[in-house]
Amino acid sequence: MIELRTPAEIDEMRPAGRFVASVLTATRAAADVGVNLLDLDALAHDMIRAEGAESCYIDYHPSFGASPFGKVICTSVNDAALHGLPHDYVLRDGDLLTLDFAASVGGWVSDSAISFVVGEPRPGDLELIATTERALAAGIERARVGGRLGDISSAIGDVAHEAGMPVNLDFGGHSVGRTMHGDLHLPNDGRAGRGLKLRAGLVMAIEPWFIPDTDEIYTDPDGWTLRSRTGSRAAHAEHTVAITPEGPLVLTARD
Template identity: 75%
Template sequence: MIELRTPTQIEQMRPAGRFVADVLTALQDKADVGVNLLELDELAHQMIKDRGAESCYIDYHPSFGASPFGKVLCTSVNDAVLHGLPHDYELQDGDLLSVDFAASVDGWVSDSALSVVVGTPRQEDLDLIETTTRALEAGIAAALPGNRIGDISAAIAAVAHAKGLAINTQFGGHGVGRTMHGDPHVPNDGRAGRGFKLQAGLVIAIEPWFLHTTDEIFTDADGWTLRSADGSRGAHMEHTVAITADGPLVLTRRA
């Protein structure tokens, strides 16, 4: 069921958005060569405790997950692009790290993700992150009352296709509110003018993710981490966006 939020409720969602943005900023600052993925997860866990927030991941067990997730972050490295289960791994020079984080504050959820290169970057990784970022901003710009879900999807896809990237539509954006995942689904490819008509009060996560040379993925033996079929690296960017009469309001925008 698609739910619309009142202007008052959208204001009540702002603290969750600010918190998620602050956590991702802290994680981006912390991520460095030699830092363990479990250290990143512990930092986020401590920030959740300090804020009195609630993790959206730790008990999360959808049909595609092998078991309850058990951590508060998704940390996807190199050929892993989504749902990376934090484990005992120290970041290496040149690693491409994607971090996805969602939390509830005062009963309202926000969800956001970013990708960074640790240490010495490869130019192709920087280019992939830049393309994914531009695709996210294009999707946000299309999140206007009167447009349709397909307009967001088409805007994201246009950026990716211009760079010759293939697009997987198994996982994409989604509604956000009292829970992390709700209707509508917001795929990263689609036809403009199609799908649900956007209205003020709709709150969605827009989240393009791309791989260098494929759109094929498989699930790692941990039952969660999604990896590219050909070993190519991936980038993932996401914001929680409220559609208002004045245009899109990005609740998880980082300073």
């Protein structure tokens, strides 16, 4: 069931959004050449404890995961597109890193992701990241009362297609509330004017992710990390957004 949140409930969701944004800001600042992915996970874990928050990942065990995730942040490096399981890996110059983090504060969840390059970027990496961020901005702009879910999907897909990138439809955005993944599924491509009518109080994670030359992925032997079939790099951008009468409200906006 897709639930709508009252204005008071959306206000109650703001601390979770601010916290998730603060963790991504801190872990991005800490990510550098020579830093271990496990250190980034430990930093996020320390911030969860200090906040009195709850991890959405550590016990997460959906049908596509081999076991409970066991960590508190996703760290996807280079050809890892989604769900990167933190492991004993030391970041190298030029690595493209995605951090994806969700947590519950006061019983409300927010979810967000950011991609960036550690050290000197390779040709094409910055444009890939910029395309993903443009798609996120385009999707957020269409998250308005009276529109359709397909308007958001179409806006995201249009940015990808204009850049010549294919779009995977297996994983996309989702509704957010008391749990991380609600019933709503938001594909990263679609037809405008189709799908669920957008109403005030709908809260969702909008999350385009692109690989320049393929929409095919496979699961790493770790049972979690999803990698590009061609070995090409991937980028991912995500915000938790509430639809309000005044327009889209980005709960996970970073300073």
